[in-house]
Amino acid sequence: MTFEIFLQHLSNAVSLGSLYALIAIGYTMVYGILRLINFAHGDIFMLGGYFAFYALTTFLMPWWVGFIVAIGLTALLGMSIEKVAYRPLRDSPKVSVLISAIGVSFLIESLGVVIFGGIQKAFPIPDLFGKVMMIGNIYIVSVNFFIPVIAFIFLVGLMYLINKTKTGMAMRALSRDHETARLMGIDVDKVIAYTFGLGSLLAAVGGIMWGMKYPQLYPLMGVMPGLKCFIAAVVGGIGNITGAVLGGLIIGILEIMTVAFLPDLTGYRDAFAFILLIIILLVKPTGLMGENLAEKV
Amino acid sequence: MEREKKIRVVLTVTAAAVAVGLLVLFNLILDSYMMRIVNLCGIYITLALSLNLIYGFTGMFSLGHAGFMAVGAYTTALLTMSPAQKEMNFFLEPIVPWLANVEWSFLPALLMGGVVAAVAGFIIGAPALKLKDDYLAIATLGFAEIIRIFFTNMQSITNGPLGLKGLPPYTNVWWTWGIAFASILFMVFLFKGSYGRAFKAIREDEVAAEAMGINLFRHKMLSFTIGSFMAGVGGGLLGNLMGTIDPLMFRFLLAFNILLIVVLGGMGSITGTVISGIVITVLMEYLRFLDGPMDFYLFSTDGIPGLRMVIFSIMLMVVILFFQKGIMGNREFSWDFLFRPGRFKKNSVEGE
Amino acid sequence: MYMLRTDNITMKFGGLVAVSNLNLEIKQNEIVGLIGPNGAGKTTAFNMITSQYTPTEGSIFFNNEDITSYKPYEITKLGIARTFQNIKLFKEMTVLENVLVGNHLRVRSPLILSVLRSPMYLREEKHMVEKSMNLLRDLNLDDVVNEKAYSLPYGKQRRLEIARALATDPKLLLLDEPAAGMNPQESIELMNFIHEIREKFDLTIFLIEHTMQVVMGVCERIYVLDYGVTIAEGNPSDIQNNPKVIEAYLGVN
């Protein structure tokens, strides 16, 4: 294997890892605040892709308008899911909410099959993202160049929002103590809704990029990335945004590089993330950057 | 008291006889499609009871059931298929020699399916049961996926993505319902006894249970391994009923159906699981028309694949949002209830 | 010869020292109290004795056996039982079932024999039920045997927790604020009750309590904790007149 081929794989790995990171952030934010694995997050990611598809093909919007509309719709949908399926269970056992989330996930997937059809759809790639570029001796499809850049821009924006704005402060406060946050006059339900909106927005961005990277859409496309990105969030330390990004990159790179260097293992590709998850849960359940949330007797 | 007890025994025996009579009758008059549904009911009761044991009674939320079913189904299939059948199946890569010429009869193969699934459950449980709630759910789901991925790739043992075809059709109503009855009896007697109470205590409060001298890990492993065994047997029955198995059959969707049965029936209720096992299985088949072509007089459609699953997802959500306790909560049906309507007998040991 | 002895046990959570160098010595058949303001580390001390926490430093001995690193269930098997400050009953189970769970650690039949209802198991079950019924009678809970635990009034829940602990056949019983939420009348009854169970079950009792009336009335010896440190030890009248204790409870002025 030459150095060029290695770089070729690396660029692919980084772009996949960045996509995973975008989705993982949504898991980590929701878990941080509600201690809930939003099982439906992978399906929201799928919807983001499909919304963009219909905006561009059926409604013939310019690509950037279509993308913005799709992202906005997905964010709204994420907020509605929280309101309908999770908010009524705020005082219920953790597992009940998780079951509700599993229900939402299956509902979206089967509705996807009903509405979008089970057959794969080819994503209409705008020219800007479909070009083949040559950097040095390696060929890159421009979307693979844009994905990490866009992921980075969103990450910086998110960091600003979380660390510098009052809403961000409220989110961080909520992740520790809902009741005291209420005592400060914070509208807890509203902040939670924002969090879902934000997570879904990032998932939509991920879904659109995914559509352009692997130019196919199908209703179950969110299942595997969804699971892997949750794992990414756990590996990085759930509740920690930088951790989620790190976890996403690790899983993306692990997946691409293992397949590249050990082609015999290609069939096991989807198992890597799960094996990594189990190792992490046993060795360091709080993840690479997670804080210890000790339970009191 | 003595008289009441006698009446109860008589009633129970009568009910069992009626159930057997019904099965005989079904066997005589129903066509093979309907019989398949009757069989599926029995299998799903066993499967749902096994999940209820792990989740509803012991409080360990596991999403790994499809994996144990796969282990049971493949083991039973490989042990019961004739060498000729195997040779036909494994045309890409020959089957490993130690499996090529094995041909067992159904019962030992089925039990072996359960045992191998139990071993898998034991191996998976040892690390995973240190986790709780959502983390346990995702870890067990991960293990089930790993099992499936391995089955897809171990060409010379499982025939990979092609799956196995032409399984001998041993599964019949006596097997499925016989095992369902055995599972029901097992659960009833388990929860009449001390171990069942210990499991429930763990569900209620782990810290207090351990302070009562219960070895948490040992008891969790017991419950999880027994549950895996039952899931393996259920998987074996299912495989031989279908006649064909492949790794895609054992996706999370399968675990979802079983979870739906448990949640609808009531977590921690044996009777609830039996009722909802039958209801859901029948609905699942009945609603198949939704996925097929439909004629609404005014207009007709070519069928909307996926609509059935839409309904099941909505069902699960409605139950968890509005009827968290399911049909039975954690109560059980008893004869006293029939005699004194409005008063469910509490799930206790006093009926001895 | 002490039944329970702790040797300089210390518990740190991160930077916070919850209990520091605690030395307790409890003799057979004593009733000993542990008092101190909120947050003084009393429950932490209990949690170390029953191994919910493993001490950061120091060792714990029960009948001269080092039990520092034992698991909670092993400690219960040895004969130390406890109740919890915030009652931890098996809520969805009946009163009788709660007490029967306390018997489970002595069950010798394997699971399969219990399911097959073998004579060996049935004998054990019969014995368990009889023993539990007797306990419930002794604790005046026999009128609610088949009620679910959550439906009991507060006072009965506390008593049920004690009944359940007694079902494990303890030699040493740890009570974490048994009088919390009781009115003075109930507290007086509780004091008598604690004396009674000591005689009846030949127990040693170690209790955490806030209500001074109970502590002074029932305990033969008292340890006072403040900020994780023992500030006094002695009989009730010594403790009441100890200036350090008065200060801890009254604040400086």
Place this chain on the structure above:
Amino acid sequence: MLKIRDLHVNYGGIKALKGININVPDGKIITLIGGNGAGKSTTLRAAVGLVKLSGGSILYDNNDLTGIKTKDIVSKGLVLVPEGRRVFANLTIHENLVLGAYARKDKLEIERDREKVLMLFPRLKERLKQKAGTLSGGEQQMLAVGRAIMTKPKLLMMDEPSLGLAPLIVKNIFEIIQNINKLGVTILLIEQNAKAALEIADYGYVMETGNIVMEGPGRELLNNEDVKKAYLGIA
């Protein structure tokens, strides 16, 4: 200012409050003492809408608070400093204070209040950029009080402010409570440290198992033999 009338609260089958009556007049320091589990915290939590009432009413400035959301009660100036301080350990001290004023829009006033808090607690001023989790127990209590002041309270309810603090700091905290009261904030104080609380209180209530069993001016309760015996540990 705050009138609690025949308040009942049930907690999962347990009757935590069995019909209590409390009056908090404008500008005073009122204290609520009693043992663990007597229902003191529940009373305060009911007032800010964190637990549901099962009977009776809570009137604040002559408005019934039943069914009003916590955030709206807080905006009206009825504020609780919870037991155990509960500062947001992962946020800086500055951020904790900003969050206290979360629902307020009056920027100038907020800034003035912040200055006021930092004047009351000069120790916080030196550590504005530090994470609240790194503060000592006493400093955290100060931050919790400061954060509550940022919500612009008219009636400040404090749940065990002296819990787990060293005697010297406890003394300090009680001085601060008096200072805040002098600034025109009414105080409702729950304390285990009965003596210290009764010494600064205008009026006190003694609670036992969900009932008020005694009430009177602070000094009077302080000298009452029963109170001494039960809560002060003096025979």
